[in-house]
Amino acid sequence: MTIDIGRADSFLAAHGRLLDRRRFALLTGEATPAQRAAVLARARSYRNGDGGYGWGLEPDLRTPALRHTGYTFFVDPPTDLLYEYRKDLFAYAVIIGLLTLSRQIELGNQEAAEARKEAQESGRLTLKSGGRTIVKGSRRYRDRLAPPQDAPPHTDA
Incomplete structure (x- = not known):
């Protein structure tokens, strides 16, 4: 040219x-x-x-x-920020989603480690399903609570 x-x-x-x-x-x-x-x-x-x-x-x-x-620049800050960062908005949303997911996984891992430790110490297993918690005792724990074998059976008279 x-x-x-x-x-x-x-x-x-x-x-x-x-x-x-x-x-x-x-x-x-x-x-x-x-x-x-x-x-x-x-x-x-x-x-x-x-x-x-x-x-x-x-x-x-x-x-x-x-x-x-x-x-005139930055007259209406929310609108101006949205205008300036519109191209990066999807990337920011993905990053925030990944960070939130990572945090939830880490919290779940910590909770599982605590439950494992508690199960080893107490002999109980705690299951969480949705909003409910189910506690199951171990055989050793149930044997301590079970009535003796030589006790007479309970009858309704």
């Missing part, structure tokens, strides 16, 4: 700002030392109080609709 420097020069002469015309002269090597100093002086006119540059320095802010005004 070739660039027609003559057409670019005539376009900037007709439509470019003074700063743009002087920068173009600098880039093409046509600027004198005085013009170089003028470019720096013109750029300094766009300097903010904090040392940065702004105040319409960017040409994309110079449209007929925005003449002498800048864009």
Whole structure:
């Protein structure tokens, strides 16, 4: 691709700002030392109080609709955040889902380890199903609670 420097020069002469015309002269090597100093002086006119540059320095802010005004950013934070992060929203939801699932698995593993330890110590097995808990005693535990073998059977009279 070739660039027609003559057409670019005539376009900037007709439509470019003074700063743009002087920068173009600098880039093409046509600027004198005085013009170089003028470019720096013109750029300094766009300097903010904090040392940065702004105040319409960017040409994309110079449209007929925005003449002498800048864009407004972060006027409505929830809407602006949603607009900015809309592309990442699905990824964030997946990450949060995976982290939640991982946490639930870890809590289940901890609960199972505690139940295993309790079963070894007490001789009971605790089963959890939904919202109900069923406790089953071991044979050794049941034998301690069972009536002696030589006791007379219970009869209803």
